[in-house]
Amino acid sequence: MSTPSTSDRSRARRRENTRERLLEAAVEVFVTKGLKRVTVDDLTKAAGFTRGAFYSNFESVDEVFFEVFRAHSEGLLTRARASVDAAVEVDLEFVLDLMQEMSGDRTWLVLQAEFTLLALRDEGAHEVLTAFTEELRAEFAEMIALVMERLGRRPVRPLAQLAQVVVGLQNQLASATALGHLVAGPEGEATKDLVREVLTVLVTQLSEPLAG
Structure with missing residues (x-):
């Protein structure tokens, strides 16, 4: 089995950090707006990411x-x-x-x-x-x-x-x-x-x- 390269590990860490920041920012958005009023744009704006970053980690709100x-x-x-x-x-x-x-x-x-x-x-x-x-x-x-x-x-x-x-x-x-x-x-x-x-x-x- 091949060992992940430094660049692969770096990408994995960035993705994990992005995911964690999206989840952290989402808490207040859900509590403030209510689940069914929250959009992908609300979540990406709160976390400071793009829609592409969102969909690379999650499929839906x-x-x-x-x-x-x-x-x-x-x-x-x-x-x-x-x-x-x-x-x-x-x-x-x-x-x-x-x-x-x-x-x-x-x-x-x-x-x-x-x-x-x-x-x-x-x-x-x-x-x-x-x-x-x-x-x-x-x-x-x-x-x-x-x-x-x-x-x-x-x-x-x-x-x-x-x-x-x-x-x-x-x-x-x-x-x-x-x-x-x-x-x-x-x-x-x-x-x-x-x-x-x-x-x-x-x-x-x-x-x-x-x-x-």
């Missing part, structure tokens, strides 16, 4: 959106795992704070909403979203297992089921945060208290202490 959604979702989970790894102590308050921190990511919430609307209207997008969701849920399940271990407990139900429940709770908290329902004062504290109660039930009823 939807393809860019799928990659943006995947990258942002995985980045969110990566940051959450890093927080768990770095924590000196993991307890229910830590988990609640982590959920609130993740819920404050307005960009992810908008991207998820856009993806959901697209999937409701387009069968192909529905299949892509289903595949992405399964992948992300599997990664989320791994993080739940890590959190449970740090809490000194182990789940008594399949991690996939726990992940589904926690994701639903997380989405509800994210929606409340984004829409301004989770605010300072009595109402906001009541919402956080309810989430804390649900978390307590999830941990105590769906897990058991690790053997000493």
Whole structure:
């Protein structure tokens, strides 16, 4: 097998850099305009590239959106795992704070909403979203297992089921945060208290202490 030449490696790096810059610039465009209002020209203008550069990396605006959604979702989970790894102590308050921190990511919430609307209207997008969701849920399940271990407990139900429940709770908290329902004062504290109660039930009823 021949070794790639210096010029080949240079072209590959340039293409990868172009792709990354297009994806980075696309995030704000999708969040600001909404998926179905975004054009190729919007994306190339935001990234400072030509249409030729775009089509040498992507086939459509939807393809860019799928990659943006995947990258942002995985980045969110990566940051959450890093927080768990770095924590000196993991307890229910830590988990609640982590959920609130993740819920404050307005960009992810908008991207998820856009993806959901697209999937409701387009069968192909529905299949892509289903595949992405399964992948992300599997990664989320791994993080739940890590959190449970740090809490000194182990789940008594399949991690996939726990992940589904926690994701639903997380989405509800994210929606409340984004829409301004989770605010300072009595109402906001009541919402956080309810989430804390649900978390307590999830941990105590769906897990058991690790053997000493």
